[in-house]
Amino acid sequence: MYTDDDIESAVEAGILTDDNAAAFRGHVSERRGAPLVDDEHFRFITGFNYIFVVIACVLSLVSLAWIG
Structure with a gap:
């Protein structure tokens, strides 16, 4: 949904701080x-x-039943 390039461009534009970007990546x-x-x-x-x-x-059960 979001690439690292999108997050880095938001950090460079001042929309997100480095801490917010790291927290978002962790989340x-x-x-x-x-x-x-x-x-x-x-x-x-x-x-x-x-x-x-x-x-x-089935073969095992039939043979066991046949043996006795």
Whole structure:
């Protein structure tokens, strides 16, 4: 949204002080690094390899049931 050039030009124009620019940069970097509160990284089925895992589990259960 804001580049370092924009912030530096605001400092040179006297709109922001050096301390304000540093505080603003710190604030933006904290916000970008922090995960969103409502963001839930839920992974259930994300690949085709789950099919093979299910087949192996079913074969194992069927063989255990057949053995006794």
